[in-house]
Amino acid sequence: MEILVCVKQVPETKNVEVDENGNLIRDGVDSIMNPYDMYALETALRLKAEHGGTVTAITMGPPQAKEVIREAYMMGADKGFILSDIKFAGADVLATSYTLSKGLEVIGLKNGYDLIICGMESTDGDTAQVGPAIAETLKIPHVAYVSSIKGSTEEKIMVEKDMGETIEVVEFSYPGLITVTKHVNQPRLPSYRLKLETADREIETLTFADLLDDDKNNFGLKGSPTQVEEVFPPDDNIEQVIWDGSGEELSDKLFNELKELKLV
């Protein structure tokens, strides 16, 4: 079974601070694999254990994002690719998913693929849109928010999807794409043994020139229908009171105010 897993490097913390000019302060923030992608990778590794085949990790980003493929190797991925080119910079959902799709297409040309697995979203973007958009670009079925793999064969897979209030079970034949939630499994820890074993393993870089589309207007900022007009600090102008004091005083004020507002 040929499984492709999309992974992304994200800042370790979500609580990125902002200075007085509204600029992000990034010093001291480490980069890690998007936590949801570890569940995607684990899903792939378990399917491989059952059916054999290859697990290939792919990412897109600046050259240093290769590190996330190293992490994938430490978990057990067999092969890794990074899509990296200045022409890809500034991509929104459409251009990002298009670029990833073109990369997946190039990788798939060699051995084909059965299943593409993504984390349900990234912790730095929170949009959950790239997975389904890749499926649309590649014209394959997708199931988002997969919370359990109910069964799989060489031809098809049955999954449970989390719809909020309900759980639905659906199946589809390959090739297809799923995005997984944190309920799908418990990812294994990166292994030190694999770290040593894969230290020299190649990570192939795919640039614009390697993709089967030579129209640069489909990539990066040029290929992005949305554009950021401005970034600005959030508007915090609300009427506020701040109370200081001992626990006794504060609980008193809180209780009285809640009573005043008829909330207790």
Add this chain to the structure above:
Amino acid sequence: MSNYSIDYVNCSLCKVCIEACPFDAIDIVDGKIEMNSACKACGICVKSCPEGLIQPVEDKRKTVDKSLYSDVLVFAEQLEGKIHPVTYELMGKGRELADKINQELHVILLGHDLTDQTEEILAHGADKVYVYNQEPLHHFDVEAYARAFEDCVERTKPTIILIGATSIGRSLAPRISTRFKTGLTADCTILDVRENTDLVQTRPAFGGNIMARILTTRTRPQMATVRYKVMEPADRIENPTGEVINFSVDEKELETRSNFVSITKKPEVESIEEADKIIAVGRGVREEKDLEMIKELADLIGAKIGTTRPLIEKGWTEHQQQIGLSGRSVRPELLITLGVSGSVQFVAGMKSSEHIFAVNTDPEASIFNVAHYGMVGDLYEIVPKLIEKIKNGEQVFEKTAAAV
């Protein structure tokens, strides 16, 4: 080829832009400022340059004829025939946007065995409801839904499409936007429209404490998703005048490689989205067992417990309880946060709450920027005393009641 042009002749290599860039996307290469592939085209460098030497590269792409597209189309999400309430919230915002550009509010409803759902939609002020009442649309099969939606867009050419950021909406919206090669902005917290019909989409961005204003200036339709409980629902109107229009797609075109197997209702979980009162707990809670004290307070005042991501990652609380951009949005009458620092992600999911009380030991915590009542103090001191006071208050009340 970078997204910005730089006036190298006058550039003094002061490095202000390098410091300002949140993504480490600017380097000095061969004595020149150069953007690398980490650039997200956020424009922060443009503003940062003291000499104004960084400019966006002129955009030479074609723009569609915007006059060919009109009206706001809202996706009416239904599950087993029940309309998701986010639909009426999208209609509230959709009505406001449509009025501003003198256009209509339309709604698309996909499903099977649909009966009187359209009445409720019309009663909330839709000018037109487009209904696809077809067997293959009975369950949410994203490809079949996308095909019917595509058909509706081709027939009606809306300028704006609003979809709920629910499991269904987040799965469906990217398929449509990608099909039409147009823009999709997720989880907008503010929506406005300009005279030229450009939708002004504001959302927290780049995983930081920052808002981005995003436009789709060249393509149509413009698509945005909005979370449940972020916008005000549309008012019911007295005499609905909207009309229902039935469309259908050749059922062969709705066939997909996916098969529905079963649907089950999840076991009843505490739905924080519907709660009138919520107590939100964060990292200020030191041990899992301390949640019992919080639970006691919650039960006393009839509140549900919400939580931040770190507590879920520790396994202390359930996913359904998470408030924030990657959890649920809530808008209760009362929200008390205990030991929550107030990351932009969390705040995005709760800032429209009516009365926000925040307890945190750190006076600098950003939760105090959104709280109406900020208490700089220790939840371990405040909560037990508050519990005591509420209990005493109740006793007083019961005694009085008994005396009468």
